[in-house]
Amino acid sequence: MLQLLMPLFLFILSLFKNRRNNQDVRALSSPDYAIIVTAYQQTEQLPDVVDSILKLNYDNYLVYVVADNCDVSALNFNSNKVILLRPPETLASNIKSHFYAIRNFRRHHELLTIIDSDNLVDEEYLNELNVFFDNGYEAVQGVRKAKNLDTRYACLDEAGDIYYRLIDRKLLFEAGSSAALSGSGMAFNTDLYRQCLEKEELAGAGFDKLLQYQLLIRDTTIAFAEHAIVYDEKTSRTNQLVKQRSRWINTWFKFAYLGLKMLFSSIFPPNLNRFLFSLMLLRLPLFLLLGLSFICLVVDVLVNPWLAVGWVCVFLVFVIFFVYSLIYFKADSRIFRSLLSAPRFVFFQVLALLTSRKANRISVATEHYHGGKQAEIK
Helix, strand or coil: CHHHHHHHHHHHHHCCCCCCCCCCCCCCCCCCEEEEEEEECCCCCHHHHHHHHHCCCCCCEEEEEEEECCCCCCCCCCCCCEEEECCCCCCCCHHHHHHHHHHCCCCCCCEEEEEECCCEECCCHHHHHHHHHHCCCCEEEEEEEECCCCCHHHHHHHHHHHHHHHHHHHHHHHCCCCCCCCCCCEEEEHHHHHHHHCCCCCCCCCHHHHHHHHHHHCCCCEEEEEEEEEEECCCCCHHHHHHHHHHHHHHHHHHHHHHHHHHHHCCCCCCHHHHHHHHHHHCCCHHHHHHHHHHHHHHHHHHCHHHHHHHHHHHHHHHHHHHHHHHHCCCCHHHHHHHHHHHHHHHHHHHHHHCHHHHHHHCCCCCCCCCCCHHHCC
16 A cells, blocks of 8 residues: 555655756766667667667767677668677676676766667757766666557557656655666766676676666665656567566566665665665566555455545555656557556566566567657657
């Protein structure tokens, strides 16, 4: 019950804080960026993501494309800003790919940002990140916005992302904690990133979970830049959905202990950043949280009707914030219509739960199907 009320708690707490999303502020500096693009097995979308990066309204950067276990014979980036790297051995790890790029940097970059091979980058992406770096932050999470809404599954995937964008990033940051990381569309002080992960050996998904833990135990605040946008492919096929969610669920159970460690470390001495963030880390995946809450509601209808009334109020709070998130982030009308298919979407997540123990053996990375230029999205 408390986890479903957390959005309301964060909203109230954010009213007493003075954190803005700097919507009308411009960056003053132009730090040197390393833009790391990681690809595993698939290269079809790399020309599009690199093309979008080269159209940035920014000059001080180099792009490092790490093509892990990829055929690069057809890749030809006609720019001296792009360095194509092909590891001699299969890495099958985000962290290993990132540090392969770092070890091959052409110069020392003050900042690095991580982009997936299926992403497209908004022209103002780096400028929007710089607003927060100029204000002293060393870690910033941007927005991963859908680049495809071609199926009801893609729309529902984006609906869930929008909800988490509001709760786990915007409200959490504005309430005095840190924005949750989301795997790409994020940037860091390069030296800090190396301190956090250079000695870590992590196979499979979840490097962002480990990274955000390492950042917070160093008392680093992860800022949320809601206008620093990358366009991200949403799951549009059922097999893609089940494999992806299996890995995500596996990752949640694998790293849930970090939430407990952070919770205990937030008590002595008191640390609001860690405390609020630990509550987010300990929250069950949304479909499990809602499912268990609904079971409690049904039981209380039979056992304690007054508690059942409380559960109805809790569900009402969830619905209000869910709808508000869609309105605030100007969700496409197709997303609202797709909500009628939510039960089917939940069914496939239940299937993903059943296969989550062997998720990393079934697939290492999400298969991508949607190419396209940034101009085709806007």
